[in-house]
Amino acid sequence: MVNWNIILSIAKTHLLTKIKQTAIAALGVTFGIGSYITLVCFMTGLNTMLDNLVLNQTPHIHIYNEIEPSEKQPISLYDNLKESFNVVHSIKPKLSQKKIHNGLPIIKFLEKDDAVRGALPQVKTQIFYMAGSIELAGNLTGINPLSEVELFNLGDYIVEGSAEALHNTDNSILLGIGIAKKMALKVGDRVQVSPIKGGIFPLKIVGFYQSGIADLDAVQSFSNIKTVQRILGEANNYITDINVKLYDIENALPLAQKIEQQFDLKAIDIKTANAQFETGTDIRNLITYAVSITLLIVAGFGIYNILNMLIYEKMNDIAILKAIGFSGKDVQLIFMSQAMIIGFVGGVLGLLIGYGLSSLIATVPFETEAIPTVKTYPINIQPSFFIIGFSFAMLSTFLAGYLPSKKAKKIDPVKIIRGL
Numbered sequence: 496m497v498n499w500n501i502i503l504s505i506a507k508t509h510l511l512t513k514i515k516q517t518a519i520a521a522l523g524v525t526f527g528i529g530s531y532i533t534l535v536c537f538m539t540g541l542n543t544m545l546d547n548l549v550l551n552q553t554p555h556i557h558i559y560n561e562i563e564p565s566e567k568q569p570i571s572l573y574d575n576l577k578e579s580f581n582v583v584h585s586i587k588p589k590l591s592q593k594k595i596h597n598g599l600p601i602i603k604f605l606e607k608d609d610a611v612r613g614a615l616p617q618v619k620t621q622i623f624y625m626a627g628s629i630e631l632a633g634n635l636t637g638i639n640p641l642s643e644v645e646l647f648n649l650g651d652y653i654v655e656g657s658a659e660a661l662h663n664t665d666n667s668i669l670l671g672i673g674i675a676k677k678m679a680l681k682v683g684d685r686v687q688v689s690p691i692k693g694g695i696f697p698l699k700i701v702g703f704y705q706s707g708i709a710d711l712d713a714v715q716s717f718s719n720i721k722t723v724q725r726i727l728g729e730a731n732n733y734i735t736d737i738n739v740k741l742y743d744i745e746n747a748l749p750l751a752q753k754i755e756q757q758f759d760l761k762a763i764d765i766k767t768a769n770a771q772f773e774t775g776t777d778i779r780n781l782i783t784y785a786v787s788i789t790l791l792i793v794a795g796f797g798i799y800n801i802l803n804m805l806i807y808e809k810m811n812d813i814a815i816l817k818a819i820g821f822s823g824k825d826v827q828l829i830f831m832s833q834a835m836i837i838g839f840v841g842g843v844l845g846l847l848i849g850y851g852l853s854s855l856i857a858t859v860p861f862e863t864e865a866i867p868t869v870k871t872y873p874i875n876i877q878p879s880f881f882i883i884g885f886s887f888a889m890l891s892t893f894l895a896g897y898l899p900s901k902k903a904k905k906i907d908p909v910k911i912i913r914g915l
Contacts, residue, residue, distance in 0.1 A: 502825060505816075506832040516804070517837065523793075524841025524892065525848060528884045531787040532849020537856060538783035540875035542776055548707050551648045553765055554738035555747045558601075558754060560593055561761035593619075598734030601758060605739060610746045613646045615639060617736040618723045624716075625687040625695065626678045633674060633714040635688060637723030640669075646740045649717075656682050656702020666722055668698040672705040673713030688726065696726050791887045799895035814906065823904035834896020835889065842888030846881050 510517045595601065598616060605614040618637035623630050640658040643649040650658055654672060661669050668686065680686060685697045698718065705712050718726075724733050741747055747764035754762040816826055857874040 502828050503832055506829050506836065509829070510833055510836060520837045521841040521844070524838055524888050525844040527790045527793060528842055528845025528888050529848035529852065530790045531884050531887075532846060532880055533852040533856070534790075535783055535787050535880050536849070536853040536874050536876050537872070538779065539877075539880075540873035542779050542783075543875050544869060544873040546776060550765065550769065551651065552706060553769060554647065555741040555744055555765045556739035556751045556754065557763045557768065558595065558737040558739065558758075558760050559735060560595060593735045594729075595734050595737060595760065598737060599732055602737060605737070605754075608750070610741055610743065610750060612740045612742050613642065614737055614739045615642050615646060616720060616734040617738060618720055618727070618729075618733060619735045620723060620727055621691055622726075623689045624674055624678065625689055626680065629678055631674060631677060631714075633671070633716060635668075635723060635726075636715070636717050637720035638717050639720055640717070643717075647738070652704055652706050654703050654705045656700075658702075660701040661717065661719060664699060664701050665719075666696070666698050667701040667718065668722075669702045669704050669717040670700050671712045671715045672703045673709060674716065675700070675703055677713070690726055692727070694726075698722070788887075791884075791891055796895070799899065817906070826906075827900040827904040830900035831893070831896050834892045834900070837896075838889050838892025841892075842885045845888065846885060849884065850876070850881070 602614045602616060605611050615638070620635055620637075622633055622635045624633055638649075640649065640662040644658045653669065656669065658669075661667050668688070670680065670686065675681070678686065680700055682700050682702060684700050686700060687695050687697050689695050704715065704717060706715070721731065724731060727733065739750075741750070744765060748766060751762040751764040751767075754760060816829075817823070853874050853876055856872050857876075859872050861869055861872045
């Protein structure tokens with residue numbers, strides 16, 4: 496039966512007599528785990544920030560009328576030419592309208608679905624922004640401001656003013672920050688907009704919108720949906736787009752396919768719309784975990800080298816232990832215990848250092864005009880990172896201690912004593 500008190504006592508004595516080597520081995524684990532925790536918390540925090548920057552503004556399902564060419568050309572309807580080879584050039588899109596037919600009933604139908612958190616109507620149109628002699632082309636989107644804040648985090652991108660002001664003020668506009676800078680406008684000013692069909696409509700600026708995507712901020716603005724309908728001269732049931740928010744993003748693709756089949760509309764799910772962005776996120780995560788695991792493996796090799804040297808230095812001690820009755824298994828357990836103690840102490844210190852550095856980074860100011868809503872560097876501290884880090888520390892030290900301890904187990908005490 497193994498006497499753990501004696502084995503741990505001997506292991507402790509070995510570690511304390513070579514305190515410098517023990518400290519170096521423990522520090523290898525400490526810095527490996529600390530670097531892993533800091534790196535993975537920072538990189539996943541950065542990835543989350545970049546994901547939210549795009550995905551928070553993207554509906555899980557975007558429904559609209561697609562302009563596309565007619566599947567059947569007039570020549571294909573002529574029976575006498577069915578068996579002939581026909582070449583048709585410059586196929587024109589079929590006559591269609593941007594309006595979603597029966598848009599409001601479709602929204603009510605979607606909101607009854609248990610998977611749908613909310614469905615919001617929008618009216619999108621191209622306009623010209625006019626201030627004096629300046630004319631800029633852009634996009635104006637009619638929305639329900641308070642609902643957009645609740646479902647799509649619009650409030651996070653309003654750098655001045657508020658969604659409530661847009662909701663409560665007639666003939667108002669939430670102007671893109673890029674447009675405001677070009678036209679030297681401020682909150683409270685009026686900007687004239689002109690739709691493609693003509694006419695000039697003065698709108699009061701109640702706030703500025705900044706998404707962090709410069710090209711978007713230079714053209715995009717928002718107004719109340721009724722205001723945009725009035726500018727276009729359309730009725731209250733005129734809707735060009737429907738944005739759907741789900742409880743579970745995984746339901747987006749099947750529901751989008753169902754909507755297309757049922758209503759003969761174009762429905763794009765969020766994963767299809769952001770496929771390239773999602774690929775970039777996966778690659779960044781892969782690089783993060785690859786570098787982190789490399790740090791832990793390097794720490795494990797450091798422990799292996801130190802324990803290996805310790806066995807050579809402790810040959811006489813091993814011979815004496817075996818001569819007084821310790822078995823090879825007992826000797827192996829002594830050196831394995833040393834490795835596990837180093838891993839435990841180094842792992843705990845590494846977790847503390849990693850948490851401290853991550854918390855420190857989270858307080859460092861990070862101010863950029865492109866992302867006004869982010870004030871400090873993004874950090875994502877999750878318990879799972881600490882569990883993985885500590886588990887890997889114990890596993891790497893176990894493997895690093897196993898081979899040297901196995902060698903110590905096989906040492907012949909007679910040969911060692913004869914050589915003294």
